[in-house]
Amino acid sequence: MALVVQKYGGTSVATAERIKHVATRIKRRAASGDSVVAVVSAMGDTTDELIALAHQIADRPHAREMDVLLSTGETQSSALMVMALHAIGVDAISLSGAQAGMRTDSVHRNARILAIEPQRVREEVERGRVVIVAGFQGLTETMDVATIGRGGSDTTAVAFAAALGAQCEIFTDVDGVYTADPRVVPEARKLKDITYEEMLELASKGAKVMAPRAVELGSVYNIPILVASSFSEEPGTLIHGGVDMEGFNRVRGIAHDLDVAKITVRHVPDRPGIAAEIFAPLADARLSVDTIVQNASEEQLTDITFTLAKGDLPRALTHVRVVAEQIGAAEVIADERMGKVSIVGTGIQSAPGYAARMFKALSDAGINIEIISTSEIRITCIVPEERVADAVRALHRAFELEKAEPAELTG
């Protein structure tokens, strides 16, 4: 007799057939005695098609009007899903974000959720209805529609689960979180569970399982989130806050990212404030910088190296070259053929031995490490792009991730 908030993504509702398939899954779940609230995304490529249509009309469409336009995609799938449920005898009702009580600020296209006022959702659930909520959209204080940005439907589902005190299940086109990308490591193993933080590190670039923002929201409200496939009956991965004895202090997975470019500013005068002088113009230009390392090379001079997305490299170089000349740096070197490989696991950064094992595994595979960076639960090496796949495989082997974890063996 639980209340569950599910989410079905765009590929899960891409066609009439798939909508009908999802409806049968919802019916089965409701028949088990649980009350179901399901958040749906727009069908397949609808959002991209609407964006393309808008750009045929205006170079820079007004954000408020884009929200009016784009929100129709989710509204359509919510109504279609209810029709599919009715057709198989399930009492159901669609609610727009506004009707479901999603209140947002007025930053159109990227609104923040201010509150969930789920009275109507509760009423409909109490009437015994399945409630289908159009994801990604809310209502501002001026009674306008706003959308909440990329990953909006995942975030909608987690927010409603938090507001309703419900379980949360994200159904997508992958069947869970893996120890590494199965396209790179065929023996990669699906994880039974993972912490919010580990999920964020694994999902940040490589494993696009669910929106980081939704994971963060789950973490804040401590909502366990099941990620599973809408196309299969496989059990999926549970994302949660607890770290059990067995789960702590072990490598849970390998993340990788091929979208890495590197800029090195050589022979920078080593004085206070010099980093700010380099990075402030990049921040002003809304260029997002990832890893930054600084090495003293000669007396009073230092090298500053940082990474960023490849697409941002040309614009970043323009800014960096101006600053380099102003501060009297020797030269600016760029390399866009870089990649990133990380081991992820709660506690591994503070535990001895993991970094050393990682470096040795890469060294044994003949892979040169260009930059190292670490977080509380992650150790990352920047390596040449063409060696990333080898690095992922070497690390997966070195940490024996193909083997089942103790927790999975016991239960």
Add this chain to the structure above:
Amino acid sequence: MALVVQKYGGTSVATAERIKHVATRIKRRAASGDSVVAVVSAMGDTTDELIALAHQIADRPHAREMDVLLSTGETQSSALMVMALHAIGVDAISLSGAQAGMRTDSVHRNARILAIEPQRVREEVERGRVVIVAGFQGLTETMDVATIGRGGSDTTAVAFAAALGAQCEIFTDVDGVYTADPRVVPEARKLKDITYEEMLELASKGAKVMAPRAVELGSVYNIPILVASSFSEEPGTLIHGGVDMEGFNRVRGIAHDLDVAKITVRHVPDRPGIAAEIFAPLADARLSVDTIVQNASEEQLTDITFTLAKGDLPRALTHVRVVAEQIGAAEVIADERMGKVSIVGTGIQSAPGYAARMFKALSDAGINIEIISTSEIRITCIVPEERVADAVRALHRAFELEKAEPAELTG
């Protein structure tokens, strides 16, 4: 400095290019100093496509959910129109039916307008903005979306014009109301103006210029409505309530309709209540009957003939045959190759001579009249389908409709 409510139909906003074209028309109108509120329909075939999608999912989609689905079509075009206006420097905002203050009852897919609460529209107009309203949709008392049925965008425009005390202009893909269908009568002439009642008679089937319901609403609130083309700069036709001296008592146009089937029930016992016995089952089956005539043929026996749309003939026959047997009628005869031709003009039915001139013109053309029926402003003859076009041309000539009217000559 007038306030005008315009309406642009589905063909006028069918593509990105056409939306941009309409935006330039709105810009020009706004630049002339008038405040513009424009109601838009869904783009081209969007509504039909959404209906087809719904029917892929459910045989009989729930009306409430159809309204959620279908209303997205108008919402999309409203946002796109505003983008097009922004792109050419016009301050504008889109409002859904709910935001614009359209309140309806809860009869989904065919809701009645209960009230227009146009505060937000007024506020936006006072800010100097063009307001684009998504047509065809409103909000029920339970805060659900309802659509108002066929011709909903025309009706939306007239309703807002009434609520705002504004002028009303309907832009469509024809450039006005003609004395007859120009495809049948090449010399047919566009009318400069016409009364609501004449428009209703002319438009009921033949000239699909605008929704009858919208004309009726205009009549009730006495809102003059200009009908014109969004594709040309032609002046259009003004629909209004006043009949001037010159306009009264003359034939304004010829309407025709090829979608006519005829049923005759022969030798019906001529006793009170017999007509009700025949027509009650048809009404129960929601079959709409048009002209009905009853002729006493022999003593105590009568023939009852009526017309209806061809598509309804098979179902109607099933019901009528049952009743005919119950009441002891001699036989049921059906003919689906019928057509209808009407002369329309305020006062013509009560004025002598028009009916006689009509019958003579048809007789001179060798056209047999099967049934005659009249209304206050119309005389209709049911004739064989294959002679309808000849009948329209004969009547157009007989009443000299190709000649300009006195009012047009003077001003």
